[in-house]
Amino acid sequence: MTDTGMETPLTKNIRDDRTPMTIDEYERAGGYQAVRKALSDMSPKDVQSLVKEANLKGRGGAGFNTGMKWGFVPMGDDAPQPKYLVANADEMEPGTFKDRLLMEGDPHSLIEGMICAAYAIGASVSYIFIRWAYHLSAGRLRKAIAEAYEKGYLGKNILGSGFNLDMYVHVSAGRYMCGEETGLLNAMEGKRATPRAKPPFPQASGLWGKPTIVQNVETLCNVQHIINNGADWFRGLSKTDDGGTKIYGVSGRVNRPGAWELPMGTTAREIIEEHAGGMKDGYRFRGMLPGGASTDFMIDEHLDVPMDYGEIMKIGSRLGTGTIIILDDRTCPVGMLENLEHFFAQESCGWCTPCRDGLPWTEKLLHAIEEGEGEPADLDRLEAHCTWLGPGNTFCALAPGAVEPLQSGLKYFRDDFERHIKDKKCPWR
Amino acid sequence: MLSQEEKAEIDKELSHVPTKQAACLGALKIVQAHRDGWVTDEGLLDVAEYLDMSPDELDSVATFYNLIFRRPVGRHKIFICDSVSCWITGYKEILEHLHKQLGIRPGETTPDNKFTLLPIPCLGICDHAPAFIIDETTYVDLTPDKVEDILKEYD
Ligand SMILES: Cc1cc2nc3c(=O)[nH]c(=O)nc-3n(C[C@H](O)[C@H](O)[C@H](O)COP(=O)(O)O)c2cc1C
Ligand code: SF4
Numbered sequence: 001m002t003d004t005g006m007e008t009p010l011t012k013n014i015r016d017d018r019t020p021m022t023i024d025e026y027e028r029a030g031g032y033q034a035v036r037k038a039l040s041d042m043s044p045k046d047v048q049s050l051v052k053e054a055n056l057k058g059r060g061g062a063g064f065n066t067g068m069k070w071g072f073v074p075m076g077d078d079a080p081q082p083k084y085l086v087a088n089a090d091e092m093e094p095g096t097f098k099d100r101l102l103m104e105g106d107p108h109s110l111i112e113g114m115i116c117a118a119y120a121i122g123a124s125v126s127y128i129f130i131r132w133a134y135h136l137s138a139g140r141l142r143k144a145i146a147e148a149y150e151k152g153y154l155g156k157n158i159l160g161s162g163f164n165l166d167m168y169v170h171v172s173a174g175r176y177m178c179g180e181e182t183g184l185l186n187a188m189e190g191k192r193a194t195p196r197a198k199p200p201f202p203q204a205s206g207l208w209g210k211p212t213i214v215q216n217v218e219t220l221c222n223v224q225h226i227i228n229n230g231a232d233w234f235r236g237l238s239k240t241d242d243g244g245t246k247i248y249g250v251s252g253r254v255n256r257p258g259a260w261e262l263p264m265g266t267t268a269r270e271i272i273e274e275h276a277g278g279m280k281d282g283y284r285f286r287g288m289l290p291g292g293a294s295t296d297f298m299i300d301e302h303l304d305v306p307m308d309y310g311e312i313m314k315i316g317s318r319l320g321t322g323t324i325i326i327l328d329d330r331t332c333p334v335g336m337l338e339n340l341e342h343f344f345a346q347e348s349c350g351w352c353t354p355c356r357d358g359l360p361w362t363e364k365l366l367h368a369i370e371e372g373e374g375e376p377a378d379l380d381r382l383e384a385h386c387t388w389l390g391p392g393n394t395f396c397a398l399a400p401g402a403v404e405p406l407q408s409g410l411k412y413f414r415d416d417f418e419r420h421i422k423d424k425k426c427p428w429r
Numbered sequence: 430m431l432s433q434e435e436k437a438e439i440d441k442e443l444s445h446v447p448t449k450q451a452a453c454l455g456a457l458k459i460v461q462a463h464r465d466g467w468v469t470d471e472g473l474l475d476v477a478e479y480l481d482m483s484p485d486e487l488d489s490v491a492t493f494y495n496l497i498f499r500r501p502v503g504r505h506k507i508f509i510c511d512s513v514s515c516w517i518t519g520y521k522e523i524l525e526h527l528h529k530q531l532g533i534r535p536g537e538t539t540p541d542n543k544f545t546l547l548p549i550p551c552l553g554i555c556d557h558a559p560a561f562i563i564d565e566t567t568y569v570d571l572t573p574d575k576v577e578d579i580l581k582e583y584d
Contacts, residue, residue: 094514094550097555099553133552189450192493193493193494251517325517326517339512343511343512346550
């Protein structure tokens with residue numbers, strides 16, 4: 001825990017062993033003040049405008065301005081009811097483990113953020129859609145929700161304001177597509193998690209046809225701090241134009257894999273060297289996926305780029321979830337890509353042909369190259385897939401995300417691909 | 430036929446959703462938990478009838494998800510993460526070791542019906558890779574030696 005917590009609002013309550021605060025401890029640390037403030041001093045529209053001004057971008061990967069998204073929800077007496085808020089706690093993006101830290105370590109923080117967000121859009125029912133693997137988080141959230149009901153932060157007429165909100169934990173039956181916001185809605189309705197056509201957008205017609213906001217866990221955990229401390233404070237936490245702090249993580253062959261809350265726009269070099277303790281002895285850095293499996297590789301020359309939404313875009317990648325996966329020099333990039341495309345091929349929902357058929361094809365081509373059975377034309381075939389599966393050709397963002405590491409891998413590790421084909425074997429074996 | 434206990438648990442799921450279908454995945458998980466860890470055709474029909482769904486529609490949902498089992502499984506399920514961070518840090522070594530100790534490959538069950546080995550996408554524990562979950566217990570920073578000790582805890 002840090003001294004004041006003003007610079008690390010998301011993790012200030014999180015203990016080293018992640019034992020969460022009880023509701024009394026949480027309140028003593030300033031918890032639920034934002035709920036009091038919002039419900040007594042602010043209108044829902046005030047909360048929306050404040051969050052918009054803070055430039056809180058969605059932490060689930062797409063980076064859309066959160067307050068702006070809430071602005072599309074029908075408000076007023078004739079708005080359809082009930083409206084829903086869903087916390088997206090599916091976190092199945094390979095290499096990503098940041099939301100787990102927040103939920104295990106400080107479950108009340110997610111609940112408080114959700115109450116504030118639900119108030120802002122006038123939602124009366126909320127769900128935490130959580131992946132099955134997070135047993136510990138789900139248990140802690142259930143306990144914290146029960147405490148919040150007992151204290152009157154959830155339920156009918158919260159703190160005498162007339163605002164009602166129920167909250168439930170919904171455990172997923174498991175599939176990457178459940179994290180895609182409209183796939184998630186179908187999963188919650190008891191259907192296959194295929195995506196829905198947009199428009200209509202969920203803000204207007206989501207769960208059971210009612211206005212629905214789906215928001216990432218980390219996004220929601222910021223809301224109460226913006227209400228307590230203001231938009232200027234929030235923007236000031238960041239080193240760049242995108243507001244706030246960010247939970248960054250590192251996995252792979254580094255000395256101290258982990259996750260840390262740092263100013264938005266911290267460089268990959270600082271994250272890897274100072275926080276993750278640098279590369280392990282005997283391993284050299286070759287490249288990294290900056291924010292989960294579906295982001296483009298970055299290499300040495302990009303290590304000083306601020307890790308935010310806008311700056312990483314300029315070098316052809318995406319911040320994604322902000323959890324870095326490191327490729328070291330003793331790991332074969334072709335093998336790594338085969339593993340990634342295996343994941344995407346398996347998790348494709350099968351709704352559209354290019355993704356359903358194209359992704360297994362890329363996996364097969366990569367497998368052949370890795371086994372020493374590739375031919376030079378395979379590289380052209382892989383390149384072609386990167387185009388065909390790119391943005392605009394498929395129903396959802398799974399396929400375009402799947403080819404991001406592939407297209408950049410082909411660019412940065414071309415020599416390695418060619419060596420596999422020429423030597424008819426994987427040089428790492 | 431659904432047991433009273435199964436019905437009571439499914440009714441609880443139904444209490445916080447506006448349609449019966451919305452409780453179907455929860456109901457399948459409940460039936461699976463009460464009946465040897467997997468959903469038989471009979472179990473599927475029971476749930477379909479209770480929730481007013483056609484069996485075909487329910488099966489199309491059941492087979493979409495990673496954690497609804499429509500085939501027999503062992504008493505304990507080993508969910509081994511086969512995604513990128515675990516792959517980089519030694520997934521294959523752990524898989525080989527499991528094969529050596531249990532004689533099973535992914536998707537298979539030991540002859541004594543004790544373990545089923547199931548590969549699963551990223552478990553979100555990448556800072557402590559490689560990892561697996563047995564039933565509901567998470568094991569991290571795995572090494573072959575560790576795996577040997579862990580397996581001894583189960584019967
Ligand atoms: C295949 C796929 C999987 C996704 N998985 C997640 C996820 O697990 N968690 C998440 O917050 N967003 C996920 N997203 C992004 C969501 O669609 C959505 O943009 C996000 O939940 C919105 O919340 P935010 O604006 O707070 O980021 C996924 C997107 C796709 C295409
Ligand atoms: S892109 Fe893939 S995952 Fe997305 S809808 Fe099409 S088939 Fe399904």
